[in-house]
Amino acid sequence: MEAQLRDLRAGPNRECPYYPCHFDGQDCSLCFCPLYPCLDPRLGEFVTAKSGKEVWSCENCYWTHRSDVASEVARRVPATASPPPRSFLDEVKAEVEAFHPVSAMPIMVLGATSGAGKSLITAALCRLFSDLGYNVAPFKSQNMSLNSMVTPAGGEISRAQALQAIAARTSPDSRMNPILLKPKRDDVSQVIVDGRPYRDMDVPTYYDEFTMGKGIEIVTRAWNFLRRTRDVVIIEGAGSPAEINIADREIANMRTAEIARAPCILVVNMEWGGAFAYAYGTIMLLPPEQRKMFKGIVLNNMRGDPSGLKEGVEELEERLGIPVLGIVPHAEHLLPDEDSQDLVKTRGAGDLKVGVIMLPRISNFTDLDALALEGVRVVYIREPRSLESVDAVIVPGTKNTVGDLKWLHERGLFDAIRGLRGKVPILGICGGYQMLGREIIDLNGIEGDAGATWEGLGIIDVTTRFEAYEKRTVQVTGRLAVGDGEVRGYEIHMGESESREAPLFILDENGGTKNEGAITEDGLVMGSYVHGLFDLPSFRQFFLSKMPGSSARRTSALDHDRSVEDDLNVLASVVGLNLDIGRLLNILKEGLR
Secondary structure: HHHHHHHOOOOOOOOOOOOOOOOOOOOOOOOOOOOOOOOOOOOOOEOOOOOEEEEEHHHHHOOOOHHHHHHHHHHHHHOOOOOOOOOHHHHHHHHHHHHHOOOOEEEEEEEEOOOOHHHHHHHHHHHHHHHHOOOEEOOEEEEEOOOOEEOOOOOOEEHHHHHHHHOOOOOOOOOOOEEEEEEEEEEEEEEOOOOEEEEEHHHHHHHHHHHHHHHHHHHHHHHHHHHHHEEEEEEEEOOOOOOOOOOOOOOOHHOOOOOOHHEEEEEHHHHHOOHHHHHHHHHOOOHHHHHOOOEEEEEEEEEEOOHHHHHHHHHHHHHHHOOEEEEEOOOOOOOOOOOOOOOOOOOOOOEEEHHHHHHHEEEHHHHHHHHHHHEEEEEEEEEEHHOOOHHHHHHHHOHHHHHHHHHHOOHHHHHHHHHHOOOOEEEEEEEHHHHHEEEEEEEOOOOOOOOEEEEEOOOOOOEOOOOOOOOOOEEEEEEEOOOOOOOEEEEEEEEEEEOOOOOOOEEEEOOOOEEEEEOOOOOOOOOOEOOOOOOHHHHHHHHHOOOOOOOOOOOOOOHHHHHHHHHHHHHHHHHHHHHHHHHHHHHHHHHHO
């Protein structure tokens, strides 16, 4: 029994002589499990061993093989020479299961519209239930977003689900967002499955051939893993559940709720007006069996005194038979936006102005959020004249480098950016880095256009080649090659760039280092594939130091991650104070009956 009390370590233990008695994703600290055989059909089954004997298999048990549950069981079961009585072990199992259920308790947050605020409500609930001691995970079966990040395992997921994982105090996992759609054109998206590129699909192919077959299989598999490894899963919908034109083929809303058997709450954005109509219309457009799954309504983003809503709330509750769980006020924060449509024309305030090119397929624009820590204005630019008064230019990431390069020509921004060479610092990130170079060679049409070689802005000596449908997705750490300080972030890109300039960063890789990015001799043009490069203060300070008139400025030493944590706590506090959390807990525990 001494093994039960040793330090926890992740499994499987491939050095164990009984391997594979434990399996990938399982914690092996309880070796031998004191509850074995638990005889719980939810956790295992009898199988025939090579010896011909019937043995209890734990292959599908992710309960006592979870670190939190394993620790709790080990704490409760004494280290004795002989096994405790079965009745005692059954009692221990029941006590632990009362707080750490064998199958997670789900709840699903859906929006009456896009932009209802369901992503942030989901994040707030992840933090609130984590504060209560639950092992929480977010889940969004399908998301369409160009704002993504890389998990520690190298998978790509939506930035919103990564933020929710941080709120839940857990590590982001591709199973939290098993299907990610990244638009390349108006009618074509790259489909990311389980964190990896799957294929490009147009809308008819996706809905007519993928969702109800492979899509359902992918979503169900991801959900089954999360439900077996968590206490609570907060599920987020996409858009509206009342999109009746695709109700028979969509997998992001009610289909996911049905797979998870999740009670649902509806979030409505008060700021847009017509909130009662949005709530009533959404519920009434659903078939009766799906209406019954809704257990609460949240009126979100309220400005002003909510007391005037009392009569309307009461009538809405009477008409629908669904309680309003709370009215959440508008809360100021700097948490990452979900979609580019949420970006305002100007963000932040200050005497320095950073012009960000608002590319049609802009991606990972959260790279720029950390600049708010420095009190600079970030202005999104769509026309040349807006560049006339900027102190720096950033060409951000994009899902379609070639397509957005053409757009720069069409809008006159191509020559306008070139004209600022030598006057202000110019930074390209990921696809923007590719555009700053001399040429982009895409003979196989990986970017979706006919294969060709395209002229870049030519203000940095870099050549980019697209040769295969492969994507580099990796978290990175390293240091500035041009000064002191660390850098931390992640890479998500197709194509490879060859630089003939000095490197911008020295990254850690495979026990050694590698040069990354590029910077011109005068230090005014730079490019990198590293997303999140502004999150630590070192590069922020270096970049700001290149701007005219910045020498007397004091810069912040804050890590942007700390700012995100602070804002998550504020958001959770606002939501927790204005929702009936007790009633929400009851909904969670009762599930669908």
